[in-house]
Amino acid sequence: MNLATQPENRVALTGNEAVAHAMKQINPDVVAAYPITPQTEIVQIFSGFVADGDVDTVFERVESEHSAMSAAVGAAAAGARAMTATSANGLALMWEILYIAASNRLPIVMPVVNRALSAPINIHCDHSDTMGARDSGWIQLFSENAQEAYDNTLQAIRIAEHPDVELPVMVCLDGFIISHAMDNLFMLPDEMVTKFIGLRKPEYSLLDVDNPATYGPLDLQDWYFEHKRQQVEGMKKALDVIPQIAVEYEELTGREYGFFEAYRASDAEALMIVLGSTAGTAKDVVDAMRDEGHPVGLIKLRTFRPFPMQQLVSALAGRRAVAVMDRSDTFSTAGGPLFHGVRHALYDCERAPLTSNYIYGLGGRDVKPHDLRKVFDDTLRMGESGRVSQPITYLGVRE
Amino acid sequence: MTKILEIRWHGRGGQGAKTAANLLAEAASAVGRYIQAFPEYGPERRGAPVTSFTRISPKPIRIRSAVTNPDVVVVLDPTLMVATDLTEGLVDDGVIVVNTERSPGKVRDQLDTKHFKIFTVNADRISTEAIGRRIPNTPMLGAVIRATDMLEYEPFIEQMEDELNKKFSGRPEIVSGNLEAIKRAYKEVQAE
Numbered sequence: 132m133n134l135a136t137q138p139e140n141r142v143a144l145t146g147n148e149a150v151a152h153a154m155k156q157i158n159p160d161v162v163a164a165y166p167i168t169p170q171t172e173i174v175q176i177f178s179g180f181v182a183d184g185d186v187d188t189v190f191e192r193v194e195s196e197h198s199a200m201s202a203a204v205g206a207a208a209a210g211a212r213a214m215t216a217t218s219a220n221g222l223a224l225m226w227e228i229l230y231i232a233a234s235n236r237l238p239i240v241m242p243v244v245n246r247a248l249s250a251p252i253n254i255h256c257d258h259s260d261t262m263g264a265r266d267s268g269w270i271q272l273f274s275e276n277a278q279e280a281y282d283n284t285l286q287a288i289r290i291a292e293h294p295d296v297e298l299p300v301m302v303c304l305d306g307f308i309i310s311h312a313m314d315n316l317f318m319l320p321d322e323m324v325t326k327f328i329g330l331r332k333p334e335y336s337l338l339d340v341d342n343p344a345t346y347g348p349l350d351l352q353d354w355y356f357e358h359k360r361q362q363v364e365g366m367k368k369a370l371d372v373i374p375q376i377a378v379e380y381e382e383l384t385g386r387e388y389g390f391f392e393a394y395r396a397s398d399a400e401a402l403m404i405v406l407g408s409t410a411g412t413a414k415d416v417v418d419a420m421r422d423e424g425h426p427v428g429l430i431k432l433r434t435f436r437p438f439p440m441q442q443l444v445s446a447l448a449g450r451r452a453v454a455v456m457d458r459s460d461t462f463s464t465a466g467g468p469l470f471h472g473v474r475h476a477l478y479d480c481e482r483a484p485l486t487s488n489y490i491y492g493l494g495g496r497d498v499k500p501h502d503l504r505k506v507f508d509d510t511l512r513m514g515e516s517g518r519v520s521q522p523i524t525y526l527g528v529r530e
Numbered sequence: 531m532t533k534i535l536e537i538r539w540h541g542r543g544g545q546g547a548k549t550a551a552n553l554l555a556e557a558a559s560a561v562g563r564y565i566q567a568f569p570e571y572g573p574e575r576r577g578a579p580v581t582s583f584t585r586i587s588p589k590p591i592r593i594r595s596a597v598t599n600p601d602v603v604v605v606l607d608p609t610l611m612v613a614t615d616l617t618e619g620l621v622d623d624g625v626i627v628v629n630t631e632r633s634p635g636k637v638r639d640q641l642d643t644k645h646f647k648i649f650t651v652n653a654d655r656i657s658t659e660a661i662g663r664r665i666p667n668t669p670m671l672g673a674v675i676r677a678t679d680m681l682e683y684e685p686f687i688e689q690m691e692d693e694l695n696k697k698f699s700g701r702p703e704i705v706s707g708n709l710e711a712i713k714r715a716y717k718e719v720q721a722e
Contacts (some may be wrong), residue, residue, distance in 0.1 A: 315565060500593070
């Protein structure tokens with residue numbers, strides 16, 4: 132019997148509680164954090180574990196997110212396993228240090244509870260916060276539910292610290308929809324997590340005085356470019372490492388992870404590509420429409436950075452039409468960030484499907500099954516007509 | 531697709547609508563059902579109208595949309611009847627359980643409807659007597675279990691005892707008071 136899916140390990144927790152418990156099981160050396168809705172509960176609950184002596188973590192209550200990420204950078208460079216968590220404007224305030232964490236190849240793991248950016252002020256879910264950090268050099272994993280937020284947090288430690296990768300990882304979960312909703316999930320026994328994540332063994336660290344190293348010195352025309360090239364190589368290696376870690380995790384849990392989940396997609400003529408919690412609602416819609424005989428399917432993208440271009444092309448080639456769902460906009464007037472990635476990936480594909488873009492759910496706007504059904508209906512029609520009549524649609528907005 | 535039972539809780543900030551939604555979900559989860567429970571977050575103020583939701587299903591729940599057509603509506607505060615459209619979206623054969631001293635017939639007159647199965651219970655009085663505070667959320671759980679067939683009574687009570695012991699460890703008088711309130715509301719709830 133699989134230990135990780137025994138009934139006694141099935142719990143009812145909110146997404147934030149699930150992530151806080153994953154952090155407890157990880158028992159990081161250092162957590163530095165600053166509160167922001169809807170993330171606050173994660174570090175609040177975790178600080179309870181610190182106060183109760185359930186973890187050995189040094190918990191730093193810093194004065195801003197900029198300082199939280201700076202403290203995580205310092206700790207990780209010293210050789211510690213360092214974590215923090217944030218949302219929205221907190222992530223925006225970290226922006227400068229996000230790049231420093233990634234460029235110094237520091238394997239910090241950070242749950243980000245996705246929330247709309249100000250202004251106007253809004254505490255609810257969209258993906259504009261993490262999309263703002265998409266080019267910062269962080270690996271980004273998105274989660275459909277509390278189970279995936281928990282599983283991604285544990286796998287993120289292994290991905291980040293893999294010697295071929297050495298890059299920070301954001302674990303993204305939808306604000307309120309996942310973070311504050313109680314949900315069923317299976318947790319691993321503590322000792323199984325301890326064994327799975329192992330100890331961090333950095334090749335170089337500031338506290339390794341026998342092998343002195345420097346982090347973040349001046350690096351001008353002669354070497355900066357080479358270091359950036361190496362950083363890209365780390366991301367490329369992540370494309371090998373992410374599936375390897377997923378296989379190991381599946382052996383423990385029976386739960387399958389990859390770059391994306393293809394749901395009833397293999398014979399679908401119209402596909403939807405989506406990130407995060409909306410995938411759950413979309414699966415219900417796919418089932419309902421399949422029952423009526425419509426050839427629809429879903430690609431739920433888990434790994435947004437690195438962007439699994441080849442794998443996506445293989446999944447999409449030969450389909451008639453694809454709807455790309457973006458829970459953020461770029462204000463480029465050329466569509467959302469996921470759309471840019473998907474359409475770009477398909478350019479050299481000989482049997483490329485038609486693609487169109489839907490911007491949806493900004494500021495937590497509810498996404499109902501009939502909204503997604505409309506997207507599938509339009510996408511089926513686009514496939515039949517053979518042309519894209521409207522490349523970008525704002526779904527469920529008053530205009 | 532298996533029908534998911536959807537429950538909407540109406541209360542005022544501070545009355546425990548979120549806790550009630552979560553407690554019911556936890557009890558259902560403990561007996562093997564799949565659940566979701568979530569509040570509607572807005573500008574939160576003590577005393578302001580708030581809603582919370584519980585979903586219960588024999589199969590894993592994937593939908594992440596808001597609840598718009600609940601099967602059950604639970605009203606923790608009778609004063610909400612004038613301020614809120616309590617039956618908005620409630621399915622025609624749905625159940626509404628109201629914390630009030632009035633009879634289901636009186637509530638029907640006020641709602642001016644031919645639909646729904648209406649239940650009432652005086653959860654304010656029960657909680658004041660059993661817990662010593664006017665905190666209607668736990669007795670309303672007992673009333674909801676009686677008014678619907680979503681969970682069996684005995685396993686539900688056992689789960690509530692477990693959950694309350696976790697939430698109020700070291701304060702057995704609060705646990706026993708809440709349990710008594712739940713059991714009394716289960717017995718005292720009035721149907722038409």
